[in-house]
Amino acid sequence: MHCGGGRRVSEHPFRAAVRPLVDALGGQLLEPEQAGADDVVLSWEGCEVVAVRLPHLADSLDRILADLERRHGMPLARLDRKAKQSVVRNLEARGAFTLRHGVETVAAALGVSRFTVYNYLNRENAEPGGAPPRPEGA
Structure with a gap:
């Protein structure tokens, strides 16, 4: 998936920036289109970049x-x-x-x-x- 400027979402620097936080919480990073109802979709400059699945x-x-x-x-x-x-x-x-x-x-x-x-x-x-x-x- 591309988002603004031809950059692939999976390579977006925001995704890399939130990874340590999500890992520390025990969460999981997903592609935005894989998000379920309880997942949190994070956007950057109007573009959905990553979905976060939080642990129980x-x-x-x-x-x-x-x-x-x-x-x-x-x-x-x-x-x-x-x-x-x-x-x-x-x-x-x-x-x-x-x-x-x-x-x-x-x-x-x-x-x-x-x-x-x-x-x-x-x-x-x-x-x-x-x-x-x-x-x-x-």
Whole structure:
């Protein structure tokens, strides 16, 4: 497909520019004519250049966990407690715990219990100088 100036859409520099972002999100680049109802078609100067298929949220969490393992250079379960707490803070900031089974998925990746993940979250969310909130039922 050609778009303005005879340039093929598949070679458009905008497509190359958004590729790292789409890859980081775990999405997929498609030709605009392949876009489905839930895909996002991106245009440049009035020309449809690329369609983006976003991943399901649960798949995104798995991708984020895999990326964190790459960044740390080891399985998350082998990190020390302080590093695991940092991972939990990072995941909380990214909304991981709003997903159904998010705590369980993260706990499994870190090699800790759900209770430990909740403790990390409670410790982080405790007011400065105050006692951390107690888990429900405690």
